[in-house]
Amino acid sequence: PGTLAYLLFDLVHLDGRDLGAVPLVDRKRLLASILAPHETIRLSEHTVGDAPDVFAAMRELGIEGVVMKRATSTYQPGRRSPDWLKVKALQQQEFVVGGFTRPKGARAGFGALVVGLYERDREGTDRLRYAGHVGSGFDDASLAEVSVALDPLVTDRSPFAVEPKTNEVATWVLPxxxxxxxxxxxxxxxDGEPHLRAPVFLGLRDDVPPSECRREAPARATTAVRRRPAAIRPSAPAEPPAPVAPLATPRAASAAIDPRDVATPTEMEALEGIRREGTWELQGRRLRLTNLDKVLFPAVGLTKRDLVRYYVSVGPWLLPYLRDRAVNTNPRPDGVGDPGFWQKQVPTHAPPWVRAWHYEGRHDRPHDYVVCDTLPTLVWLANLAAIDLHPWTSRIHAPDQPDWCLFDFDPAEGAGFEEVVQLALALRTTLEHLGLQGFPKVSGQTGVQVYLPLAPGHTFERSRAFAQEVGRLISAALPDLVTWDWEVARRTGKTRIDYTQNAVNKTLAISYSVRPTARAAVSMPVTWDELENDPDLRPDRWTILDALERIAAVGDLFAPVLTLRQELPNLGGAG
Incomplete structure (x- = not known):
């Protein structure tokens, strides 16, 4: 028998002194200095290096995962910190569906898919070998969709070479x-055979023949590249292209964080101590939190508490995009399965410290809008189940002057994400020709949105006309991908480049906002390189469970939209 070892990896108290605020590298040095040589009590060694290099080495060695910690990080009990990340090297491939198990409890359709892969035996015959049960990753819609697809294939005989032992009664289907x-x-x-660990269903594949489903070795590097469209040039711009502005750079995850936007470890610990409801004191404000165990995202079991925790944690990166802006919200107190209601007016029950802004527009009746510029206000909105946040593109001191020109690529049914990406890349090349920089983000739902930061003094009429004209240039170059139809039913298979968001009180969900989707997806900034070259990119790739890890890894990619100032050139149709 082997010998168990007890590994020590941190030192948080020494001789009555709390070392929580001491940098990690110094805590480990102190731990090593007091640890005597011992056969079974050992120091957990670490490797110093850049995270991407460590991750690549981990994958080469076939290690399942690694914990990455910032060398200067403090110890923060009871709080998930972006300074400490658990990174897994997840694998993904196609499997043949050979059956499904009986559902448990209130679950409809089936419990899990029974899947396998083909393997050639000694006689040269392909045999379907059992690989595992896949019961995670489904919502009500996908359970129904898969059930409809499998019902006509039900058979009495197992398609596997060796009938697997299942955790519930199985129904077999033709493979x-x-x-x-x-x-x-x-x-x-x-049974001595390889089985899947922690599998998650992503979807059915109609483009892959079952006979091609065989065990894959993890790829060392991806070679899939999305084609970048050729530059789309305006036929005769009224002004020559401006010189390209100096490349704007993202804000590091730990740089320039306003301390007002950060909850202390003590405050976070107090939040976790609240059960179903209670009063939480945050930055001197008392917040009444209710129904914290209410499930808002049934498909993944995430609750209002999870929503509040995420918005508190992401506050340092989210609040700069909300400050001095009116915000529209869509509270869904019964969860994402309910349409909820749009809220522009500050409710009468709002605490007195919630900032309000009165606006009387030319085309809208007067409202007192919420201005979400503090962490307590952000938490107050989350407690109302305001899942996603839609700030104005203009600030309250100049409501008729937008800071951003928006391009919203909105795919209709039948339009794939690849086509959306192709259109967004076409926008990039067009903007580059005009000497402008745009910053993309995935919407968290189905599309891509690009923000073009503007210098002060622009009007909505000008930004709208510019976005419309650029959209028409892209449409002329890629007519098979673009539609200008307003009616959703007539847009099948194409994508609308929505320029109409460039107007007073027209809004999009901002970066790092949660979206009302089954998986609690987050609208996330991406680089143009990711948009062009990452074959795994999806509009809902990140959720509230891994968004903070993403920010810690790449920083705030959207930060330039707050500081970059650009003048829109006059195009033929843009005044």
């Missing part, structure tokens, strides 16, 4: 459907 599955690793089961 004619393929599922895309993400999983952590392969493990050896009780």
């Amino acid at each position: 004619e459907r393929v599922a895309e599955v993400r999983f952590a690793s392969w493990v050896t089961g009780e």
Whole structure:
């Protein structure tokens, strides 16, 4: 038998002194200095290096995951910090569906898919080998969709070479459907065969023949590249292209954070101590939190508490985009399955410290809008189940002057994300020709949005006309991908480049906002390189469970939209 070892990786108290505020590298040095040589009590060694290099080495060695910690990080008990990240090297491939198990409890359709891969035996015959049960990753819609696809294929006989032992009564199907599955690793089961660990269903694949589903080795590097469209040039701009502005750079995850936007470890600990409801004191404000265990995202079991915790944690990066702006919200107190209601007027029950701004527009009746410029206000909105946040593109001191020109790529049914990306890349090349920089983000739902930061003094009429004219240039170059139809039913298979968001009180969900989707997706800034070259990119790739890890890894990619000042050139149709 082997010998168990007890590994020590941190030192948080020494001789009655709290070391929580001491940098990690110094805490580990102190730990090493007091730890005597011992056969079974050992220091957990670490490697110093850049995170991407460590991750690449981890994948090369076939290690399931690694914990990455910032060398200067403090110890923060009871709080998930972006300074400490658990990174897994997840794998993904297609599997043949050979059956499904009986559902438990209130779940409809089925419990889990029974999947396998083809393997050639000694006689040269392909045999379907059991790989595992896939029960995670489904919502009500996907359960119904998969059930409809499998019902006509039900058979009395197992399609597997060796009938697997299932955790519930299984119904077998003809091996004619393929599922895309993400999983952590392969493990050896009780039968001595390799089985999936922590598999998650991603969707059915109609483009992959079942016979091609065989065990894959993890790829060392991706070679899939999305084609970048050729530059689309305006036919005759009224002004020559401006010189390209100096490249704007993102804000590092730990740089220039306003301390007013950060909750202390003590405050976070107090939040976790509240059960179903209670009063939480945050930055001197008393917030009454209610129904914290209310499930808002049933497909993944996430609650209002999870929403509040996320918005508190992401506050340092989100609040700069909300400050001095009216915000429209869509509270959904019964969860994402309910349409909720749009709220522009500050409710009468709002605490007196919530900032309000009175606006009487030419085309809208007067409202007192919420201005979400503090962490307590952000938490107050989250407690109302205001899942996503839609700030104005103009600030309250100049409501008729937008800071951003928006391009919203809105795909209709039948339009794939690849086509959306192609259009967004076409926008980039057009902006480059005009000497402008745009900053993309995935919407968290189905599309891509690009923000073009503006110098003071622009009007909505000008930004709207510019976005419309650029959209028409892209449409002329890629007519098979773009539609200008307003009616959703007539847009099938194409994407609308929505320029109409460039108007007073027209809004989009801002970066780092949660979206009302089944998975609690987050609208996330991305680089143009990711948009062009990452084959795994999806508009809802990040959720409230991994958004903070993403920010810690890449910083605030959207920061230049707050500081970059650009003048819109006059195009033929833009005045």
